[in-house]
Amino acid sequence: MSTVFVPPDLPTDSPPPPYPPLGKRPHRARGVLAICLTSLAVAGLIAVAFNVGGNRAETRAAENPVVTTVISRVTAPTVTSRITAPTPAPVTVTAPAPPAVTVTAPPATVTASANAASADPSGPKRNGSYLISSQITPGTWQCTSPDSGTIPGAWTIYDSSHTMVDIDLTTIASVPDSGYSVTFEWCKSTWTLIG
Numbered sequence: 605m606s607t608v609f610v611p612p613d614l615p616t617d618s619p620p621p622p623y624p625p626l627g628k629r630p631h632r633a634r635g636v637l638a639i640c641l642t643s644l645a646v647a648g649l650i651a652v653a654f655n656v657g658g659n660r661a662e663t664r665a666a667e668n669p670v671v672t673t674v675i676s677r678v679t680a681p682t683v684t685s686r687i688t689a690p691t692p693a694p695v696t697v698t699a700p701a702p703p704a705v706t707v708t709a710p711p712a713t714v715t716a717s718a719n720a721a722s723a724d725p726s727g728p729k730r731n732g733s734y735l736i737s738s739q740i741t742p743g744t745w746q747c748t749s750p751d752s753g754t755i756p757g758a759w760t761i762y763d764s765s766h767t768m769v770d771i772d773l774t775t776i777a778s779v780p781d782s783g784y785s786v787t788f789e790w791c792k793s794t795w796t797l798i799g
Contacts, residue, residue: 728794733787736761741797742781749793750775758789 722728726741728748734740750756759777761770764784772778777795779786788795 726797728796729788730794731788731791733785735785736779736783737781740779740786742779742783743797744799745777745779745788745795746798747775747788747791747793748796749791751790751792753790755790757791759795760787760789761785762787 725739729740736742747757755773757775758773759771760768761780761783762785763769769783775791777786777788
């Protein structure tokens with residue numbers, strides 16, 4: 605039978621208060637307590653299971669003793685040494701100056717060769733361009749050693765506006781006094797005035 609506590613200042617025909625009276629445990633508290641106790645029991649069983657498994661391994665190890673030798677590696681400490689040699693003193697080496705040498709060369713002799721060009725307007729001329737009358741004498745000029753290629757020699761006459769007046773691909777050039785300049789080409793040696 606259940607007893608409802610009614611405080612003395614409340615009439616007896618009033619409904620009971622919404623909360624349980626002091627000193628009494630409600631049914632809900634019993635349910636929470638049951639859940640907590642059940643959880644603790646399950647946790648205990650799990651702990652025991654793990655402990656039993658560990659004991660079994662120890663028991664098996666005790667039944668079959670195995671000798672284990674543990675070799676630990678001992679490492680010597682690293683020692684770093686620095687040896688610093690003193691810096692050598694600078695050394696200066698001074699060699700004596702070599703003796704003066706005087707070289708005397710004989711005077712050079714200049715001989716005119718047959719292939720040398722001349723500053724004389726009538727003298728032999730190499731391949732190049734010359735002003736008629738001041739640098740080259742008008743007349744007939746011949747290449748003394750023609751090129752052995754397809755063009756043995758060539759010459760061109762120009763007027764004062766540098767327009768071509770005459771051209772020929774032979775070893776004999778006719779240089780007129782009416783021209784302004786002449787250009788000799790393709791001769792291996794010099795052009796010589798022959799008339």
